[in-house]
Amino acid sequence: MNRMMVIFKRESAIIxxxxxxxxxxxxxxxxxxxxxxxxxxxxxxISKIFGSSYDIGEAILTIIPLIMSGLAVAIAFRSGLFNxxxxxxxxxxxxxxxxxxxxxxxxxxxxxxxxxxxxxxxxGFWGALVGYIKAVRGINEVxxxxxxxxxxxxxxxxxxxxxxxxxxTQRSAMINDSASIQIGWLSDLMGGARIHWxxxxxxxxxxxxxxxxxxxxxxxxxxxVGFNNDAAKYAGMKVPKVIIRTMFISGVFGGxxxxxxxxxxxxxxxxxxxxxxxxxxxxxxxxxxxxxxxGVFFSATLIGALTYGSQGMSFGADVPGEIIRMVIAFIxxxxxxxxxxxxxxxxxxxxxxxxx
Amino acid sequence: xxxxxxxLNGTLVFSTALIFAALGGLISERSGVINIGxxxxxxxxxxxxxxxxxxxxSAGLSSLSPWIGLIGAFVxxxxxxSIHAIASIKFKANQVVSGVVINILAASSTFFLxxxxxxGSAETPILVNVFHKxxxxxxxxxxxxxxxxxxxxxxxxxxxALVILLYFILFRTSTGLRLRAVGEHPSAADTVGIKVNRxxxxxxxxxxSIAAIGGATIVLxxxxxxxxxxxxxxxxxxxxxxxFGKWNPVGAMLAAMFFGLAQAVKxxxxxxxxxxxxxxxxxxMLPYLLTLLxxxxxxxxxxxxxxxxxxxxxxxx
Numbered sequence: 215m216n217r218m219m220v221i222f223k224r225e226s227a228i229i230x231x232x233x234x235x236x237x238x239x240x241x242x243x244x245x246x247x248x249x250x251x252x253x254x255x256x257x258x259x260i261s262k263i264f265g266s267s268y269d270i271g272e273a274i275l276t277i278i279p280l281i282m283s284g285l286a287v288a289i290a291f292r293s294g295l296f297n298x299x300x301x302x303x304x305x306x307x308x309x310x311x312x313x314x315x316x317x318x319x320x321x322x323x324x325x326x327x328x329x330x331x332x333x334x335x336x337x338g339f340w341g342a343l344v345g346y347i348k349a350v351r352g353i354n355e356v357x358x359x360x361x362x363x364x365x366x367x368x369x370x371x372x373x374x375x376x377x378x379x380x381x382x383t384q385r386s387a388m389i390n391d392s393a394s395i396q397i398g399w400l401s402d403l404m405g406g407a408r409i410h411w412x413x414x415x416x417x418x419x420x421x422x423x424x425x426x427x428x429x430x431x432x433x434x435x436x437x438x439v440g441f442n443n444d445a446a447k448y449a450g451m452k453v454p455k456v457i458i459r460t461m462f463i464s465g466v467f468g469g470x471x472x473x474x475x476x477x478x479x480x481x482x483x484x485x486x487x488x489x490x491x492x493x494x495x496x497x498x499x500x501x502x503x504x505x506x507x508x509g510v511f512f513s514a515t516l517i518g519a520l521t522y523g524s525q526g527m528s529f530g531a532d533v534p535g536e537i538i539r540m541v542i543a544f545i546x547x548x549x550x551x552x553x554x555x556x557x558x559x560x561x562x563x564x565x566x567x568x569x570x
Numbered sequence: 571x572x573x574x575x576x577x578l579n580g581t582l583v584f585s586t587a588l589i590f591a592a593l594g595g596l597i598s599e600r601s602g603v604i605n606i607g608x609x610x611x612x613x614x615x616x617x618x619x620x621x622x623x624x625x626x627x628s629a630g631l632s633s634l635s636p637w638i639g640l641i642g643a644f645v646x647x648x649x650x651x652s653i654h655a656i657a658s659i660k661f662k663a664n665q666v667v668s669g670v671v672i673n674i675l676a677a678s679s680t681f682f683l684x685x686x687x688x689x690g691s692a693e694t695p696i697l698v699n700v701f702h703k704x705x706x707x708x709x710x711x712x713x714x715x716x717x718x719x720x721x722x723x724x725x726x727x728x729x730x731a732l733v734i735l736l737y738f739i740l741f742r743t744s745t746g747l748r749l750r751a752v753g754e755h756p757s758a759a760d761t762v763g764i765k766v767n768r769x770x771x772x773x774x775x776x777x778x779s780i781a782a783i784g785g786a787t788i789v790l791x792x793x794x795x796x797x798x799x800x801x802x803x804x805x806x807x808x809x810x811x812x813x814f815g816k817w818n819p820v821g822a823m824l825a826a827m828f829f830g831l832a833q834a835v836k837x838x839x840x841x842x843x844x845x846x847x848x849x850x851x852x853x854x855m856l857p858y859l860l861t862l863l864x865x866x867x868x869x870x871x872x873x874x875x876x877x878x879x880x881x882x883x884x885x886x887x
Contacts, residue, residue, distance in 0.1 A: 248686055296666055298606075347862075347866060351865075351866055353865050354813060356666075356809075357809070357810050357814075357861075357865065358862065358865070360806045360807075360809065360810055360858075361810065361859075361861050361865075362858075364854075364855065365855055365858050365859055365862070368851040368852075369851070369855070371854075372849050375851070376849065488799065494670065494673070494674070497667070497670050498670070498674070501667055528690075534686060534690075536679070536682040536685070537682055539674055539677070539678030540678045540679050540682065542674065543671050544675075546667065546670070547653075547657065547663075547668070547671045547675075550664055550667040550668060550671065551657045551662075553660075553661040554657075
């Protein structure tokens with residue numbers, strides 16, 4: 215897992231930028247080969263994002279979970295763990311928020327806050343479970359994450375169907391109005407976009423992540439464990455404890471995503487046969503953002519905006535929006551294998567040098 | 571008796587795709603390259619089999635078309651497996667990340683292509699010709715065993731044959747010894763003249779294509795077409811089967827069958843009154859829960875190939 219750190223150090227700041235440009239160019243090339251108008255496609259993508267205040271609001275709504283998911287993956291990465299269980303943590307978070315949101319009667323604002331905290335703790339517990347099994351039994355976190363994702367999915371289905379169903383539908387009952395975390399006035403201002411307090415939490419999470427990593431003893435321990443597990447052990451750090459704590463925080467980030475979706479966006483949980491996949495997008499975000507607080511913020515913004523904007527492509531240019539998922543894959547690919555980027559930009563750089 | 575027969579037959583049907591994917595994952599990981607991209611390779615296989623079988627059908631090759639679909643899945647998935655191979659072997663990319671990229675890329679590009687080829691439709695047309703269960707004469711008349719093992723899809727027979735073949739190659743031939751050496755001690759393997767990276771290229775490319783057969787199996791037996799949710803997480807289960815089965819072909823097969831059994835139990839038990847009281851979700855959850863519990867109970871710790879995840883650099887000890 216130490217090698218995971220190496221790629222993040224080796225890359226210079228220029229690689230992500232070049233990767234994004236190359237990814238977009240490759241996307242254009244594929245559209246061109248497929249007989250589509252790539253220029254028109256990208257134009258309609260951009261105009262979808264900035265089309266109206268509603269679109270900007272909804273684009274932000276796509277970005278918020280990606281920030282949280284990116285942070286969740288990044289913090290685990292930094293301790294040498296690969297958390298592909300964010301999806302499961304999201305589910306547990308949304309279930310927690312749903313339980314409090316439908317079962318309790320509390321004053322507005324407080325209700326939403328309690329629901330959020332409960333969901334976050336449930337997500338944190340789910341993450342800590344992965345950490346515990348890893349720390350105590352030494353079982354690869356990838357496999358436990360996968361298992362726990364599915365287990366979470368069916369636990370939530372069971373809970374919804376038996377305790378909080380909406381009769382005759384494949385979804386849960388609605389949460390009480392008092393639990394909503396939507397910002398009414400801002401939503402009105404943005405043409406009804408479902409903007410919610412999660413955006414503030416996401417910004418706070420980014421700041422928290424930065425301070426935790428850089429300024430606290432716990433963050434130092436976390437980085438030490440990720441950098442060299444054995445050395446950290448010799449230095450007297452309790453590695454299992456660090457791993458469990460890190461996975462708990464990671465899970466809290468994941469759980470919060472679920473609470474946002476329930477309390478701020480949908481107000482219910484739909485019974486889906488598959489998980490949301492936001493956790494997997496978080497891997498992309500963390501990687502592109504080099505696991506740093508500010509990097510995650512910007513890469514989530516980029517990927518979120520592209521994802522939201524892609525909805526406009528089929529309408530504006532008759533291009534299937536899936537092309538943007540391909541572009542995102544290319545971008546991660548280039549960031550993960552900086553050798554390719556160097557190979558491509560080398561001749562360009564040499565040419566520029568000659569001219570000077 | 572009938573119930574057990576149905577149960578075991580269902581187990582085979584559900585686990586065939588998983589067996590292929592797990593065997594694929596195993597080959598790659600035995601050579602030292604992590605393969606989280608199994609889901610992507612299965613998606614790729616499902617897509618390419620649906621497409622090639624569809625065009626073969628349109629060309630009038632009716633009963634041959636599922637076979638052509640199977641071959642199409644194997645051959646065309648080389649595109650995706652090469653990407654994973656080049657990234658993780660030549661460019662020494664993080665193999666987990668590369669696998670994640672494969673998953674995103676396979677899901678998005680196949681769906682993009684489906685929409686492109688079929689004028690915006692979200693799935694491929696239903697295939698008329700798919701595989702049917704083959705009843706082996708006389709043998710299938712044996713009580714229980716006949717029903718379970720000698721009345722199955724051709725893909726199931728291929729999967730089981732592949733398990734035996736792979737076990738033999740891996741542990742009884744010099745080729746297998748080389749593959750294992752590359753995954754355990756690449757520098758030692760290099761010293762005795764084994765081409766480490768070339769071995770890994772072959773392993774990773776075969777890995778993707780065999781996993782693709784798993785995806786194709788789903789399309790060509792039970793689903794009859796390809797849509798965005800055709801695979802929905804089975805690649806990850808296959809990945810678990812690789813680890814669960816301790817990187818051994820027979821172990822991986824048994825692990826895959828275990829998942830298949832849980833699936834079959836769910837289908838068969840629903841006819842009973844007592845089972846109707848047990849929530850459905852419990853049966854869905856069962857395979858994952860059991861895997862987790864078995865792992866935690868640690869029937870001996872799973873030991874991965876030593877050099878798993880490490881790119882080979884000449885001169886590195």
